[in-house]
Every structure is written in structure tokens, then in C-alpha cells.
Amino acid sequence: MKVEIGSPKTGSDAENERTSKKRKLESFPEDPSCSFKVRKTSASSLGSHAEDLLNNPTSESKEKSKKEKQLETSLKFRYGNFYRYYGHRLKGVEKDPRLENFNKDWFRMRNVLDIGCNAGYLTLSIAKEFEPAWILGIDIDPHLVGVSRKNIKYYVNDDQELIGDFPKSLVKTEEEGGPVVRKFPKNVWFRMQNYVPEFEEQIEQTQEEYDVIMALSITKWIHLNWGDDGMKRFFRRVFHHMKPGGRFILETQTFESYYKRAKTLPLLKENYKQIQFKPDQFKDFLLNEVGFDSCESLGVPKANSKGFERPLQVFRKKFYIKKPKTSEIMSGGKTIDVDFEPCEGFDFGNVARNIALVECGMKPPLARSTGTTIVGCTYKDGVVMGADSRATAGNIIADKQCEKVHKLTESIYACGAGTAADLDQVTKMLSANLHLIELNTGKKARVITAMRQAKQHLYRYMGYIGAYLLIGGVDSTGPHIYDVSAEGTTMAKSYAADGSGSYAAISVLERDFKFGMTEEEAKDLIQRALHAGMHGDNASGNSLNLVIITNDNTRFEGPIFPDFCKRPENIELDYKFKPGSSTVLKHKVYKYEVVESMDTH
Known part of the structure; x- marks a missing residue:
């Protein structure tokens, strides 16, 4: 047009x-x-004539001189x-x-x-x-x-x-x-x-x-x-x-x-x-x-x-990244500014950082993989979400009972994948903000409000906060699930999976999800999706936790240990050997004396 x-x-x-x-x-x-x-301007600062106009804007307006107008x-x-x-x-x-x-x-x-x-x-x-x-x-x-x-x-x-x-x-x-x-x-x-x-x-x-x-x-x-x-x-x-x-x-x-x-x-x-x-x-x-x-x-x-x-x-404005102070001390106070022109649509800030670290004689940080499996789906009367409980640091299992299902309000929960510390702080912030909204409005917070709060915060940091969230709950408009990425991208879904085990979990959800499921059908689907993620991803496992949210109540179930995650029972064997059962090949005696002294000064 x-x-x-x-x-x-x-x-x-x-x-x-x-x-x-x-x-x-x-x-x-x-x-x-x-x-x-906007800066307030006093009439006196504009001159005595202007002061009269501001103090008496309507008096004899028809008779104003040309200069006054x-x-x-x-x-x-x-x-x-x-x-x-x-x-x-x-x-x-x-x-x-x-x-x-x-x-x-x-x-x-x-x-x-x-x-x-x-x-x-x-x-x-x-x-x-x-x-x-x-x-x-x-x-x-x-x-x-x-x-x-x-x-x-x-x-x-x-x-x-x-x-x-x-x-x-x-x-x-x-x-x-x-x-x-x-x-x-x-x-x-x-x-x-x-x-x-x-x-x-x-x-x-x-x-x-x-x-x-x-x-x-x-x-x-x-x-x-x-x-x-x-x-x-x-x-x-x-x-x-x-x-x-x-x-x-x-x-x-x-x-x-x-x-x-x-x-x-x-x-x-x-x-x-x-x-x-x-x-x-x-x-x-x-x-x-x-x-x-x-x-x-x-x-x-x-x-x-x-x-x-x-x-x-x-x-x-210069595009640069400066080496942190701790690195300056380690490299003898050497400071390097890297001017790195970014390409459209990508952020190469970490590349510039790594160049600066190498120039200072330091090793750039290595990528460290993390893992989890979080899933969720809606059903006829509410929402079911779940997550495994394993937290990893590289190839090490750092925590076997990590809480990945976070309570935001009585009827809204969030499952998190990414960096455990970031998820903990982001969900605490969301919970506090939603409670303030409920206090101010006198109404229950809506699920979309929690999603907006999360995406606005995460989009501001463009992925530097490692928090991938599935936000689900039930409000006056019905059950909802939102998938929120660390970059702030959001999407409303009927079912969703995220984390390193999501590839296996989503296959179960896509195959068996149907609209209008009962609560038991939804619980069974979520558990089977989590089992698939835990089987297919060595960074997911140990146990799983579920939350079932309806319009009337919310139930938390867990930890649930699948059969393939249960430890075998300890087998106690009675080993009794008579003295002399083992052949002595060599025998040597060492004599030593114990000397004790006391400082009397």
C-alpha cells in the first residue's frame, strides 16, 4: 500500500x-x-511576562496582544x-x-x-x-x-x-x-x-x-x-x-x-x-x-x-570483549581488547573471549555437556508434568536427587532443563513475581502471565542464562503448557519435551498422545516418555517426579524409581577361612622402639 x-x-x-x-x-x-x-519548568525561570501568562492563562484571552500570543x-x-x-x-x-x-x-x-x-x-x-x-x-x-x-x-x-x-x-x-x-x-x-x-x-x-x-x-x-x-x-x-x-x-x-x-x-x-x-x-x-x-x-x-x-x-560503538581481572593477574596484568565484527543473526562474543584468553596464555574453557529429561502434556481436566532427578557435570553424576519440578504458584509449576543454579534462581524470581501479582489483583495468576515473565527475563540475556522451561498449569481459561527456551522463544503446546533425553521422550508423546485423555492415561503417558528419555540418555536417570495439576487441587508424586533404576539388594556372603589356609611364602619381623618426649618449657 x-x-x-x-x-x-x-x-x-x-x-x-x-x-x-x-x-x-x-x-x-x-x-x-x-x-x-519531563523536567518541570517554573514560570519565574521563563521571565516575568511569561510568568503572568502561566499564572493567568485564561484572563481576558480575547484581548491578548499579538506579542502575548x-x-x-x-x-x-x-x-x-x-x-x-x-x-x-x-x-x-x-x-x-x-x-x-x-x-x-x-x-x-x-x-x-x-x-x-x-x-x-x-x-x-x-x-x-x-x-x-x-x-x-x-x-x-x-x-x-x-x-x-x-x-x-x-x-x-x-x-x-x-x-x-x-x-x-x-x-x-x-x-x-x-x-x-x-x-x-x-x-x-x-x-x-x-x-x-x-x-x-x-x-x-x-x-x-x-x-x-x-x-x-x-x-x-x-x-x-x-x-x-x-x-x-x-x-x-x-x-x-x-x-x-x-x-x-x-x-x-x-x-x-x-x-x-x-x-x-x-x-x-x-x-x-x-x-x-x-x-x-x-x-x-x-x-x-x-x-x-x-x-x-x-x-x-x-x-x-x-x-x-x-x-x-x-x-x-566498539564491539569488544575485555579479559576479566582474574585473568589479568594470572597473565601478569596483560590486557587485550578483541575487535570482532559479528555476522547477522549470530553472536560470536564467546569466540572473541576465547581469542583474548589464548593471547594471554590461558586455555579457553571447554564445553561441558549437561543432561536431563522433562516432559508435560495436557489432558481433559488438567496438566501432568514430570522430570528425572539426575544432575550431571560432564561425565560425572553430580546429584542423584536434583529437584527439576519447581513450584511457581499453587496451580502453576515449571520443569527445568539446563544449568541447575540458573533454573533455581529463575524459578524463585518467577514465583515471587507471581505471588505479588496475586496479592495486587486478588486473583490467581494465569499461566500465560508466568510465561511472559519468564520470556521477558530470558530474552533480555539472549541465552546467557541456561534455563529451558516447561511452564504448565490450570487457570480460569483451562489447562496450558508453554515451552520457553533460554533465548526467550516461547510456544504453546498440548505436549512437550525438553533436555538431552527429549529426542527419545518426544517419540513416545507423538505416538500416543490424544486429546481428551483421562488423568490415569496422561500419567501413564508421561511416565513412559520419561522412561524412554532415561533409557536413551545416560545424563538422565535415577528417579522421576510428577506433578498433577487440576482446577481443584495439585498433587506432587515422587520420587518414583523405575525397575531399571532400582539398585540390586546387597548380597551378604559368609567367608570363613581357617588359620593356615593360606600359604605363607615369606616371614620377616621388624623391631622398633617408641620414644616419647615432653616439652617442659
Whole structure:
């Protein structure tokens, strides 16, 4: 579908639809997960004339002078949050020319942040055409955030079903499963947020989340409102927010364009006079002080006005891994940084780590195999899940009674495969979170809620937490089982198996599972699947544990020892030999003396 620039609503169009109601800033409250709040501006800081306007916004409004109206407009749009910004910038063109300067591979299957998204035109175009895994547009103006959200429906295909103002795919359903990766329009959202941190401590708390961060034509407004210090804090936060190897796309305005806006408000004018950190110094600051590794010019996109023809630059954060401190001591304090360019879709971080260890004269860690068998299935009235009890460390059986069936709530359990310590901590966290949800809502937690909590936590660490889970239980919507991988991939299933013994176990499940089974049939199927996994995998065994969950109660059964796992009884034999039965070949006597002494001092 071709998207016409006139189709989505601009801020002014949306405002005209609500002429009967005065727009309130509180109409789109800030997302509670937002780390930084919009800075409150006191009236006195804007000048005495502006103070009168803020304190008496409605008095004799019909008799306002032209100067007063201009000042009120300047206050309203002091952050560059113009409602017709894209209407002027994209006049006469079908799409934003800056898209031609971007490499689609930078965005595909990546997490993207667009700071100062305005009405969301560019954000939505990238979400649809470049296929990012997730793109978030943020803006300081709540009205523009609302317009951006409504503009989503103008970018979906003609056959996309709408529910109200939003595509049907954005409306939450009762069931959820499948990969975490979303397709448009599920991969885009907008939120009100002021990205400029007030304190240095807030920068240190920022975690690495995004592969691409865009700051397009917003540096002038940050500079005029927060000065040199605010501009530098902004750049440092971007760097902390970006993953190794990430890209920061920057479009700056010239310093000559500052004065026209600075003279509209006393505060902006005062900040303008104190600016020493000019836009032509940004590149040097980002490379030498912030820590970016390289800078590439993307050229100057064409625009219908010379004022919008601004240079685009992309700064790259170094992809590296540094040898840990313990290795520095062992290798005489030698430190090695490895610059390893990752390929699309794969993470070679461990390869870079191993290269660094070898360069330091150390042996890289060897792969250590672990093993388990976990299975589960639904039946007519509930869920049956089970696991073996053997924990291994390489070719050693480390624990014969390892707990692999973890209680999350009274009606939700999780069976785990992977690293025992990781599974223990992840399931404890899930259990605590679900109990808090139940206390807050006064209702039993749903199985899908436990699955979401698990996948969001695991996806954040991209497989570095070795926890593979089968989450099952019964809630108000019926029995459910979800398969959750260590990378955060999830899938809803009627039966599932995981672990090193799952290949043998799944063959039994696929052959004998049927819908509408009784509890006894489901228990027998799970036990036979576990037996197959324990027979076919030397890392699974010893005993098995089952949990049967229904709407009324939950029963835990185990340990159950299959016949092939039972130890044979000890055979006691009576060996009695008379003295002299064995021939003495050699006889020798050693004499020795025992000397005892006492220290009397």
C-alpha cells in the first residue's frame, strides 16, 4: 500500500477534531516504566511576562496582544514539538528522503530507539519497511505521542482488521505463543519521555538495550533548553543505552539556526549566550570523550527547503570483549581488547573471549555437556508434568536427587532443563513475581502471565542464562503448557519435551498422545516418555517426579524409581577361612622402639 503524506493525521488535524474540548497535557500520561521524567519548568525561570501568562492563562484571552500570543506559542513549542513539522518537511514527497541514506541491515531484527519522534512518520516507515524486531518512538510532547499512536492505523495494509483506532494485531488476546520477534505493526510503539537525564547518576543506571538509536534534528532544542551540560549528558546516556556494536544516527542543526528560536524566550536566550560546546565539536566529543569507535558520514539528504538539508552521521560503538581481572593477574596484568565484527543473526562474543584468553596464555574453557529429561502434556481436566532427578557435570553424576519440578504458584509449576543454579534462581524470581501479582489483583495468576515473565527475563540475556522451561498449569481459561527456551522463544503446546533425553521422550508423546485423555492415561503417558528419555540418555536417570495439576487441587508424586533404576539388594556372603589356609611364602619381623618426649618449657 502506498502511504500518502496527507493521509496520517498531523498534530493540527487531530487537534481540530477536538475543538469542543481543550487539550490537556495529562491526556496521555507518561509510561510508568520511564526512567526519567519531563523536567518541570517554573514560570519565574521563563521571565516575568511569561510568568503572568502561566499564572493567568485564561484572563481576558480575547484581548491578548499579538506579542502575548506569540510568547504563549513559544512556550508551547519550546522543545521543537511543532504539530505541522512533517507537513512542512515532507511537503510534496511520498516518503522521508532520509530513508534512502539508511542501510536496512542496520535495522532488520534489531531493537531501535527514535528520540524526538514527533508525529511518528519516520518511526512508522522504519517499522514497516526495515523490519526491526522492536522500535520505540519517544517524544516529550504527550499530544504528539497520542497522534503517533493513532497514525499506526494509516500504515497497515488495507486488509488489516481494525479494532477502534488500532490494528487488531495490537490488541492483546487470551492466548500467546510463538517467537518473541514481532512483525509490523506489533513491532512499534510510542511513549512520552524526556530523554535528557538531570543527573550523572542516572546515566550510570542506564542499561544496554538498543542496537540503533536515532537523534534526528533535536540537538538544537536540547542545547537551548538544557545547555552544554545537558547536551553532553544526552550523548553519554545514548552511549550507555547502546549495545556493543550499536549505531547512533545523528542529524544536527547548525549553530546559526539557534538564535532565531533563542530570542523567543528569556530562558532560551540566556542558555544560548552561555553555549561554548558548538555542533561542529560534537564529533570530536563523541569519539574522544564519550567512547564511540568510529564515525561515518551518510551525506546530506535532499529536502524541499534548504533549512531541512542537514548532514547525517552514524557513530559506531566498539564491539569488544575485555579479559576479566582474574585473568589479568594470572597473565601478569596483560590486557587485550578483541575487535570482532559479528555476522547477522549470530553472536560470536564467546569466540572473541576465547581469542583474548589464548593471547594471554590461558586455555579457553571447554564445553561441558549437561543432561536431563522433562516432559508435560495436557489432558481433559488438567496438566501432568514430570522430570528425572539426575544432575550431571560432564561425565560425572553430580546429584542423584536434583529437584527439576519447581513450584511457581499453587496451580502453576515449571520443569527445568539446563544449568541447575540458573533454573533455581529463575524459578524463585518467577514465583515471587507471581505471588505479588496475586496479592495486587486478588486473583490467581494465569499461566500465560508466568510465561511472559519468564520470556521477558530470558530474552533480555539472549541465552546467557541456561534455563529451558516447561511452564504448565490450570487457570480460569483451562489447562496450558508453554515451552520457553533460554533465548526467550516461547510456544504453546498440548505436549512437550525438553533436555538431552527429549529426542527419545518426544517419540513416545507423538505416538500416543490424544486429546481428551483421562488423568490415569496422561500419567501413564508421561511416565513412559520419561522412561524412554532415561533409557536413551545416560545424563538422565535415577528417579522421576510428577506433578498433577487440576482446577481443584495439585498433587506432587515422587520420587518414583523405575525397575531399571532400582539398585540390586546387597548380597551378604559368609567367608570363613581357617588359620593356615593360606600359604605363607615369606616371614620377616621388624623391631622398633617408641620414644616419647615432653616439652617442659
